[in-house]
Amino acid sequence: MKHFLTLADLTSEQMHAILDLAVRIKTVWKAGEDTPYLKGKVLGMIFQKPSLRTRVSFDVAMLQLGGNALYLSPDEIQLGKRESVADVARVISRYVNVVMARVFAHADVVALAKYATVPVINGLSDYSHPCQGMADFLTILEHKGSFKGKKLAYLGDGNNVATSLLYGATLLGMDFTIASPKGYELHPAIWEIGRRLAGESGSKIEATTDPLAAVRDADVIYTDTWTSMGQEAEAEQRRKIFPPYRVDEAKLALAKPDVIVMHCLPAHRGEEITDAVADGPHSAIFDQAENRLHAQKAILVWVLDAN
Numbered sequence: 001m002k003h004f005l006t007l008a009d010l011t012s013e014q015m016h017a018i019l020d021l022a023v024r025i026k027t028v029w030k031a032g033e034d035t036p037y038l039k040g041k042v043l044g045m046i047f048q049k050p051s052l053r054t055r056v057s058f059d060v061a062m063l064q065l066g067g068n069a070l071y072l073s074p075d076e077i078q079l080g081k082r083e084s085v086a087d088v089a090r091v092i093s094r095y096v097n098v099v100m101a102r103v104f105a106h107a108d109v110v111a112l113a114k115y116a117t118v119p120v121i122n123g124l125s126d127y128s129h130p131c132q133g134m135a136d137f138l139t140i141l142e143h144k145g146s147f148k149g150k151k152l153a154y155l156g157d158g159n160n161v162a163t164s165l166l167y168g169a170t171l172l173g174m175d176f177t178i179a180s181p182k183g184y185e186l187h188p189a190i191w192e193i194g195r196r197l198a199g200e201s202g203s204k205i206e207a208t209t210d211p212l213a214a215v216r217d218a219d220v221i222y223t224d225t226w227t228s229m230g231q232e233a234e235a236e237q238r239r240k241i242f243p244p245y246r247v248d249e250a251k252l253a254l255a256k257p258d259v260i261v262m263h264c265l266p267a268h269r270g271e272e273i274t275d276a277v278a279d280g281p282h283s284a285i286f287d288q289a290e291n292r293l294h295a296q297k298a299i300l301v302w303v304l305d306a307n
């Protein structure tokens with residue numbers, strides 16, 4: 001049984017294989033042809049949190065792969081409240097071929113995978129956002145052509161998105177620098193995994209509190225919200241701490257001339273990113289959003305061994 005819970009569960013070969021599959025599926029899609037790999041298959045989508053990209057791109061992905069998706073809202077399933085996560089996993093496995101879940105606690109998606117008899121895909125947890133990561137590295141590949149020796153600089157909170165970027169970069173041999181305020185760094189256990197993967201791939205990885213040092217000579221600058229879903233009570237405090245990490249034109253000027261800027265969205269314009277950058281010539285933000293569709297088709301086909 002293949003699950004897709006965090007990029008760190010993949011080998012470098014598997015990461016490359018899923019990316020290759022995404023490129024192939026996207027090429028066929030662009031030519032206006034079909035890729036009905038999942039004819040008759042059904043995806044169950046369990047959401048504990050809101051979503052635009054994840055919800056719509058998985059739904060459309062299943063449709064374009066010849067299958068169907070069921071959206072299950074936070075109120076319907078009430079994961080772990082109306083019934084146990086284990087029972088939800090056992091029951092939903094009897095109806096659908098694959099499950100995608102967006103949860104608060106990563107332990108819940110791990111428990112779903114433990115008790116499900118079908119593959120489980122993590123559609124974002126408080127620990128990682130691997131579907132986003134896969135779309136991000138597809139976008140980087142399209143814009144930069146390769147990963148080795150390229151520098152990805154992440155500015156801001158050491159959150160789920162930053163974790164997936166660290167894992168993806170170190171699987172692919174890309175260099176990764178993160179600048180976060182003190183107290184908001186990636187957890188040491190996450191950094192430890194990144195260090196191990198970097199040791200295998202040759203990635204250079206670095207953590208700093210200095211956002212200007214981080215973006216110097218970067219090929220890619222990435223940022224995300226300062227306050228993730230579930231942390232709303234801290235928003236005001238975070239708004240005081242994070243402004244030096246805002247991605248603006250002054251920071252872009254320190255990076256490579258052909259730097260691309262990325263953001264998983266939703267963006268809080270004027271906070272972690274300025275309008276001028278988000279809408280400017282270096283922005284790859286909407287390519288990234290589109291690539292959720294193509295990357296997730298590849299993930300779905302990969303977990304179901306359907307190609």
Ligand code: CP
Pocket residue numbers: 050051052053054055124132264265266
């Ligand atoms: N980037 C992302 O996961 O967006 P949604 O929260 O809208 O799904």
Ligand code: NVA
Pocket residue numbers: 124159160161224225227228229264265266
């Ligand atoms: N870090 C953000 C990503 C949203 C797609 C969050 O978890 O809310």
